[in-house]
Amino acid sequence: MIGLLLPVLFMLLCPVLAGGAVLTADTAWQGTVRLDEDVLVPAGVTLTVKAGTTVTVAAAESTKTDPEYLSPLTEITVRGRLVVEGTAAAPVAFAGAGGKTGEWAGIIVDHGTATIAECRVTGAETGITVIDGTLQLRRATLRENRYGLTAEGAKAEAAITDSRITGNDYGLFTLNGARVTTSGTTVADNRKNDTHRAVARQTWQVKDLRPAAELPVARRYGDEVLRGETVWEGRVVVGGLIRVPEGSRLVIMPGTIVEFTRKDTNGDGIGENGLLVQGRLLAKGTAAQPIVFRSAEPHRAAGDWDAINVMNSAGAQNLFEYCRVEDAYRGFHFHFSNVAIHHSQLSNNYRGVQFQESVVDLTGNTISNNRSGIQGRDSVVLFADNLLAGNYLGANFFRTQLAMHGNRITGSGREGVRLRECTATVRENLVDGNRYGLLVADTYFGELDRNCLLNNLETGFSIRNCDNLEVAGNVIAGNGFNGLNLQDARAVVAGNLIADNGERGIGVLTFAGTITGNDFAGNGRYAIDLDGKKDLAAPGNWWGGDDPERVIFDRRDDPAKGRVNYDEASSVPFPVAWPLATLPTDVVWRGIVTVEQPLTVLPGATLRIEPGTTVRFAPAAGLAVRGKLLATGTAVAKIVFTSAAVREPSAWDEILLEYATGSEIAHCVFEYATWGIHSHFTNLLVADSRFSHNYGGMRFRSGPVRIERSTFTGNTIGIRAYLGNAVITGNSITGNETGIFVREKGGGLTITGNDFAANSGHNIRVGDFNNEDVDARQNWWGGADPAATIFDGRTEPGIGIVRYEPVLTRPVGAGGEGKP
Structure with a gap:
């Protein structure tokens, strides 16, 4: 008991807390407290801050790499309990030592609880952050922080009473399902936004690598x-630290389960058992x-064991393939080593991967639901075709020679990817649904091309x-505030699609490069918002059909700002190639989008194409929709699907809709395809569209369609039905070789109120395997005898009959409804 009381007595009597600490017992602060490093309140521990206490936090002097912390700045992280006992007569204050906004991280309630009363928090990046934790905040002031209060995660709850969140850059942010209630609280006069609520799309479902069988224990160490x-x-159980010395090798066979018992001798909540490899490790x-x-x-739980440490193993490559690593402090930890990790899964660790001074190949892995996904520095890295999903921090690379391509980074609570002082080639990655997407800082060479x-x-x-x-060919779209931020930067920003961002396409503070050849469209307030005093060169861009002066904020709006030069504005959009093989x-999509390879819209995703857009397909390219397609043009701004190369039938593949219910197609043009539309098992409406010069206009199976x-004209086959359930009405089906081909089971079709004429083979042809009659009453047949234009059971006994009587006496298109 005396031992437990010592930290409390020390903090009560000592006026200064020098350095940082992981509090291993209940602790109290009183008087004047200075924090030079981070403080962590682990689960099971309470930190009490007494009335009248002033806590001053020094700026961090170096970049932290410890996985238990969430910011490179100095932070107070609460995974246990924080109680702040301020009173009106003796309030508590937390402040940065330098008096500047954003010089310390703030109070972070990370799955813990905090009760804070009569308190003032200033100078932080975020005054208070609640991550799936609980906060009671009463009579507090959050001021002169970058963010006042941020609550994030479906388990986060914050009750704010009689408080003030004012004078920050941003006020109160509620993210990803957090529950925040306010009573008697003022959230006002924050410089950029007072309140913001947002929910990221659900992260990808992760396919788990699970053990083939739960095995009996074979060895204990x-x-x-x-x-x-x-x-x-x-099955191997490790109850200590296993070392593989230089010159030795550990080989782990397929299906092996390696388990680590928990040992925490210093009480910091982090397990100490693990592997230390100085020789070589093969886990294939x-x-x-x-x-x-x-x-x-x-x-x-995360942190039950330490890590797979590979140190000073820079000779032959250490290989991890099809491994699952979970519950660690750091799943993989490398220094001065040569390591490859392929097709592996890292989940529920404090940090998935950490390395420095190494050669690292990370390919085809899933890194999900860790507090930190990857942190690497001073290394040569191949980072390809990985999925980072649902980590609080995604990937952080520092002073790294990086080749990064084909990755998907989604659902990060903060940055998806942070690059600092790197030489990087970043290409064809998807960075989606994070709080912040891609951040590049202090970097003097790089190619950032064709990313989404x-x-x-x-x-x-x-x-x-x-x-x-070089920032080229990227799709920067649908982000909550700004698509692209530029500060103290020089770059060429060219050939990007910058569209549908909530407030600004590009926000500029200081920029000395050129912004040219980009498509700006549908951004909330401005295409470009110039917040600095220097002029900006932005010639030769397309402004989405808007007057550039209307969508640019510069000296014309505020004399204290610089001027944006938008000379030589393009009257038409520039073609932008979709960078990825999947959506x-x-x-x-807006403007002109080129599809260079077969592209799949995955289940759960929606592709919306704006009126007036042209989609151009390279040879053999097409679009497979297994999510949802919303392509609704207008009579004066049709959506065009066409060939990017030759203008002849079958110049590109098709648009396939498979289980794509909810899709809509209207006022579209389909030309030069193998099939304009190919629909399987989809409830689909196609209206007011034109299908011409394709091998086939539209084919479908099932439905209802x-x-x-x-209009279907100039195709080899206008419409083909196979086991279909459809209503085909009010269409012009003329000038094809075959108007409608009923391949099989035509009894589910209703073909009525259409114009058939000049189809060189047949207006309707019934296939050899169709044994059902087809309802085709009340159509116009071009003035000819309908039977002479139809191939059915009258022509070839044994197949179904097209029931065409009564017929219309004049065309629907020319004379309205027509008459029987």
């Missing part, structure tokens, strides 16, 4: 050194028999203090 060559298989599982590294505890930065809650792409960057998230007021 304590603290041991494995010399020579050791092979593990079955398979998809059917992955290797699993996990906690041995009955109730597994979509639907991030605040900013899609930020560049600060950078030079000699896994909601997106809007409704095709109305559309």
Whole structure:
């Protein structure tokens, strides 16, 4: 008991807290407290701040790498309980030591609880952050912070009473389902936004690598050194630190389960058992028999064990393939080593991967639901085709030679990707649904091309203090505030689609490069918002059909700002190539979009195409929609699907809708395709559209489908039905070789009120395997005998009959409804 009271007595009597601490027992602060480093209140521990206490927080002097912390700035992180006992006569104050906004991280309630009364928080990046925790805030003031209060996560609850959130850059942010209630509270006069509420799209479902079987224990280890060559298989339990010295090798066979018991001798909440490899490690599982590294505890938790440490192993490559790593402090931790991680899964760790001074190949992995996904520095890195999903911090690379391509980074609570002082090639990545998308800082060379930065809650792409960057061919769209932020930067920003961002396409503070050849459309307040005093060169862009002066904020609006030069504005959009082979998230297409390879809209995603858009397909390219397609043009601004190359039938593939219920197609043009539309098992309406010069206009199976007021002309086959359920009405089906081909089971069709004429083969042809009659009453047949233009059971006995009587006596298109 005396030992437990010592930290409390120390804090009560000592006026200064020098350095940082992980509090291992209940602690109280009183008087004047100075924090030079981070403070962590772990689960099970209470920090009490007495009335009248002043807590001054020094700025961090170096970049932190400890996974238990969430910011590179100095922070107070609460995973246990924080009680602030201020009173009206003796309030509590938390403030940065330098008196500047954003110089310390703030109070972070990370899955913990906080009760804060009569308190003032100033100078922080975020005064108070609640991450899936609980906050009671009474009679408090949050002022001169970058953000006043942010609550995020479906488990976060904050009750704010009689408080003031004012004079910050941003006031109160409620993100991803957090529950915030206010009573008697003022949220006003924050410089940029008072309140903001946003929810990111649901992150991808992760396919787990699970053990093939739960095995009996084959071996148990304590603290041991494995010399020579050791092979593990079955189930191995580690109750200490296993070291593989230089010159030795550990081989782990497919299907092996390696479990670590929890040992925490210093009481900081972090397990200490693990692996230390100074020789070489080969852990090569398979998809059917992955290797699993996990906690041995009955109730597994992040930080139960330390890490797979690979140190000073820079010779032959250490290989991890089809491995699952969970419940660790750091799943993988490398220094001065050569390591490859392929097709593996890292989940429920404080940090998935951490390394420095190494050669690292990360390819095809899933890194999900960790507090931090990846942190790497001073290394050569290949980062390709990985999925980072649902981590609080995504990927952070510092002073790294980086090749990053084909990755999907989604659902990060803060940054999806942060690059600092890197030499980087970043290409064809999707950064979607994070709080912040891609941040590039202090970088003096890089190519950031053909990426999709979509639907991030605040900013899609930020560049600060950078030079000699190429930013080209990116799709920067649907982000909550700004698409692209530029500060103290020089770059060429060219050929990007910057559209549908909530407030600004590009926000500029200071920029010395050129912004040219970009498409700006549908951004909330401004296409470009110039907040600095220097002029900006933005010639030769397309402004989405708007007057540039209306969508640009500069000296014409505020004499204290610089002027944006928008000379040589384009009257038509520039073609932008869609960068990815899949479309896994909601997106809007505008202008001219080129599809260079087969493209799939994944289940759960919606592609919306704005009126007036042209979609051009390269040879053999097409669009497979397994989510939803909303292509609704207007009579004066049709959507055109066409060839990017030759103008002849079958110049491109087709638009396939498969289980794509909810899709809408209206006022569209389909030309030069193999099939304009190919619909399977989709409830679909196609209206007011034109299908011409295709091999086939439209084909469908199942349905129900409704095709109305559309034109099919110049195709080999206008419409083909197979086992279909459809209403085909009000259409002009003329000048094709075959108007409608009923391949099989035509009894579910109703073909009525259409114009058939000049189809060189047949107006309707019944297939050899169709044994059902077809309802085709009340159509106009071009003035000819309908039977002479139809191939059915009258022509070839044994197949179905087209029932065409009564007929219309004049065309629907020329004479309205027509008459029987």
